[in-house]
Amino acid sequence: MKRRHWVRLDNASNIFPAARSDVDPKVFRLGAELDHLVDPALLQEALEETFERFPLYHAVLRRGVFWYYLQDSDLRPQVVAETEQVCAPIYQPDRRTLLFRVVHHRRRVGLEVFHALSDGTGALWFLTDLLGAYARRRFAGEAPVVEEVHELAPDSFAHYFRRRQPVPASHEEDFTREATPAVLTVEEAAREEGPVGEGRARRPSGRRRRVHRLRGSRTPDHRTRALELSMPAADVLALAKAEGAAPTMYLTALFFEAIRRTDARVHARSTFAASVPVNLRQFFPSTSARNFFATIRVEHTYGRGDDSIGAVARGLQEAFSAEATEEALGRRLRRLIRVERFPPARIVPRPLKDLLLSAINYANNRSLTVAISNLGRVTLPSPAQDHVGRMLFLVSAVRPQFCAITHGGQLTLGFTSPFVETAHVREFARLLSGAGIEVSLAAARSTEEELAGVGA
Amino acid sequence: MRACADCSLRVEGDWKRCPLCGGDLRGAVVPSPYPAVPLRYSRRRVLRVLVLCSLGVILLSFLAQLLFRRDAEDLGALRSVWLGIATTWLVVLMAVSKRRNLAKFIVYLVAAAAAVSVYWDYLTQWSGWSVTYVVPIVCAASIAGLLITVRVIRMELADYVVYSGLTVLLGLAPIVFLALGWVGTPIPSAICGALSIAVVTLLLALRGGAVRHELATRLHL
Ligand SMILES: [Zn+2]
Numbered sequence: 140m141k142r143r144h145w146v147r148l149d150n151a152s153n154i155f156p157a158a159r160s161d162v163d164p165k166v167f168r169l170g171a172e173l174d175h176l177v178d179p180a181l182l183q184e185a186l187e188e189t190f191e192r193f194p195l196y197h198a199v200l201r202r203g204v205f206w207y208y209l210q211d212s213d214l215r216p217q218v219v220a221e222t223e224q225v226c227a228p229i230y231q232p233d234r235r236t237l238l239f240r241v242v243h244h245r246r247r248v249g250l251e252v253f254h255a256l257s258d259g260t261g262a263l264w265f266l267t268d269l270l271g272a273y274a275r276r277r278f279a280g281e282a283p284v285v286e287e288v289h290e291l292a293p294d295s296f297a298h299y300f301r302r303r304q305p306v307p308a309s310h311e312e313d314f315t316r317e318a319t320p321a322v323l324t325v326e327e328a329a330r331e332e333g334p335v336g337e338g339r340a341r342r343p344s345g346r347r348r349r350v351h352r353l354r355g356s357r358t359p360d361h362r363t364r365a366l367e368l369s370m371p372a373a374d375v376l377a378l379a380k381a382e383g384a385a386p387t388m389y390l391t392a393l394f395f396e397a398i399r400r401t402d403a404r405v406h407a408r409s410t411f412a413a414s415v416p417v418n419l420r421q422f423f424p425s426t427s428a429r430n431f432f433a434t435i436r437v438e439h440t441y442g443r444g445d446d447s448i449g450a451v452a453r454g455l456q457e458a459f460s461a462e463a464t465e466e467a468l469g470r471r472l473r474r475l476i477r478v479e480r481f482p483p484a485r486i487v488p489r490p491l492k493d494l495l496l497s498a499i500n501y502a503n504n505r506s507l508t509v510a511i512s513n514l515g516r517v518t519l520p521s522p523a524q525d526h527v528g529r530m531l532f533l534v535s536a537v538r539p540q541f542c543a544i545t546h547g548g549q550l551t552l553g554f555t556s557p558f559v560e561t562a563h564v565r566e567f568a569r570l571l572s573g574a575g576i577e578v579s580l581a582a583a584r585s586t587e588e589e590l591a592g593v594g595a
Numbered sequence: 596m597r598a599c600a601d602c603s604l605r606v607e608g609d610w611k612r613c614p615l616c617g618g619d620l621r622g623a624v625v626p627s628p629y630p631a632v633p634l635r636y637s638r639r640r641v642l643r644v645l646v647l648c649s650l651g652v653i654l655l656s657f658l659a660q661l662l663f664r665r666d667a668e669d670l671g672a673l674r675s676v677w678l679g680i681a682t683t684w685l686v687v688l689m690a691v692s693k694r695r696n697l698a699k700f701i702v703y704l705v706a707a708a709a710a711v712s713v714y715w716d717y718l719t720q721w722s723g724w725s726v727t728y729v730v731p732i733v734c735a736a737s738i739a740g741l742l743i744t745v746r747v748i749r750m751e752l753a754d755y756v757v758y759s760g761l762t763v764l765l766g767l768a769p770i771v772f773l774a775l776g777w778v779g780t781p782i783p784s785a786i787c788g789a790l791s792i793a794v795v796t797l798l799l800a801l802r803g804g805a806v807r808h809e810l811a812t813r814l815h816l
Contacts, residue, residue, distance in 0.1 A: 142804075142805060142808050145812050147815055161640070172628065203812060203813040203814065203815060204813055204814050205814070205815065205816055206815060208812065208815070210812075220630075221629075221630050222630065223632060225629070233693075233695040233696050233699075234695055244628065244629065245628065246628070359634050359636070360634045360635045360636055362634075366615075485816045486816060561614065561615050564615060565602060565615035565616050568602050568615060569602055572602065573603075577605075578603075578605070579605035579606070579607060580599075580602075580604045580606050580607065580614065580615065581606075581607040581608065581627070581628045581629065582606075582608070582610070582614040582629070583629035583632070584629070584632070587634060589614070590631055590632075590633065590634060
């Protein structure tokens with residue numbers, strides 16, 4: 140009789156199963172476009188190899204009396220041809236399934252992950268290894284077959300923090316170690332080194348303004364509306380630099396502007412707010428592939444001064460930089476840990492916690508116009524690097540948002556929304572092309588009209 | 596690749612019109628990076644509405660029974676048919692909604708069957724047939740059923756241990772009835788009680804560690 144290893148889901152991740160809905164299944168997709176049609180058999184082999192190295196991905200999600208927990212399983216993943224919509228639901232209560240899937244369609248490989256399992260950075264590690272393993276099989280001989288996968292860093296992320304034992308320990312130990320919430324692993328490390336700087340949290344006071352939110356008509360079967368814009372990364376970088384802003388905030392300002400121009404409900408003094416996740420591993424070394432990010436909220440109110448895209452971007456950047464410091468994030472982290480340890484929070488039964496968390500999630504959503512996420516520039520291990528073109532990043536959404544990822548000089552923005560309307564993306568694309576950037580669009584068909592006549 | 600002049604965009608795939616502005620596209624068609632996924636109107640949503648409506652109707656029909664006098668002789672047959680239909684429908688609903696977890700279904704079934712029969716007994720001038728016969732028989736049968744299910748479909752221990760435990764504990768209830776003197780004939784209660792105790796003992800003796808592990812997981816604070 141097998142005794143399964145398990146790890147409690149931390150508070151930060153508990154929000155995902157609690158706030159999951161038909162519209163927003165809390166799934167995100169990371170993808171890569173190869174220079175040839177995907178070979179499913181090789182991809183399956185590569186998946187099996189990668190799966191072995193990521194014990195966390197063996198987990199299934201189960202419901203306890205007080206907490207959700209991740210439990211080790213014997214399930215094996217199977218690559219599948221893409222037949223479902225983008226970011227289709229993965230976790231369904233009472234149905235024990237792995238919390239991720241690998242899909243392929245023509246030249247593309249996609250990794251879809253239920254957000255309670257991992258965040259974008261954690262999933263990127265998995266996809267990087269998967270592409271590496273695939274390319275080593277597909278292009279054997281083109282590059283020396285060495286385990287250099289682990290040395291090459293995807294992006295500037297704190298890849299080095301991912302301590303991988305050279306000799307695999309027992310799977311059980313691996314599972315427990317990898318599945319431990321990042322917050323707790325950081326806390327343990329910090330305890331050895333002493334506190335990470337103290338100080339009271341300084342909350343911006345004053346009543347929050349009413350934030351402009353987008354409305355629209357839902358897609359017919361509640362699927363995520365996915366559109367992606369690809370463009371040369373250098374051009375966007377140059378454009379942002381010319382305005383004196385960082386690319387993420389420049390794109391956010393562009394997004395605000397696109398909405399302002401297309402939404403009839405916007406008035407001259409509307410406030411726009413965006414949530415931007417920050418990878419905490421940059422500040423607090425953690426080996427965990429679990430969720431480990433904090434979201435920073437930035438906002439801009441129009442009609443009070445310079446509303447040019449550059450000025451908005453610089454304003455947002457200033458607010459963002461003030462929050463994205465080790466000190467400010469450390470305060471957040473400690474608050475998280477306190478909540479985690481808070482005894483009354485522990486004895487609340489899980490169904491009640493679900494209600495509370497989804498209420499919190501709802502309240503948070505009310506104060507946001509859009510969400511933005513940027514995974515940065517990705518570098519893949521050697522044979523894969525040359526055969527992967529664009530990469531893409533899409534997140535299921537309760538509100539319009541975009542996710543950015545850069546690879547091979549191509550910046551891809553994945554726009555997702557629960558609504559069929561695409562006016563804001565059109566305006567966004569026109570703003571870019573108006574600035575002389577060559578933009579190309581790929582879209583998944585979502586409405587009845589778009590799907591009519593396909594395959595006929 | 597196709598291109599939209601209005602948006603000055605290149606458009607991948609076999610779109611006839613620009614997905615953003617609906618304008619005409621020019622240029623050669625290239626294969627789309629996304630498959631066209633047919634619309635799926637959620638069966639789940641329809642099912643959920645049906646279940647909720649049904650539960651409402653069932654609850655109301657049980658409550659409506661209270662409006663009729665308890666000793667209304669002429670209502671007897673009609674009342675039984677009505678309650679029978681409502682109960683059957685309730686069981687079907689539970690079977691559908693708990694189809695992925697058989698052990699859980701059995702617990703729900705036992706609890707619902709016991710509650711309905713006691714209520715039914717109360718409505719028909721309380722003669723104690725429910726606690727004497729129905730509850731012990733349902734409990735014993737469910738324990739036997741569970742033992743067979745576990746053998747036949749080889750459930751993983753973790754999947755059934757909590758709910759099987761609950762089923763077996765429900766099987767101890769008739770002993771309480773017996774002790775309180777609520778039952779006419781003691782035999783059914785005694786058999787059911789003995790079966791539960793035997794299974795509890797067996798479970799703890801053979802799978803005690805696993806039971807503790809599973810409970811620790813589920814109840815972890
Ligand atoms: Zn167009």
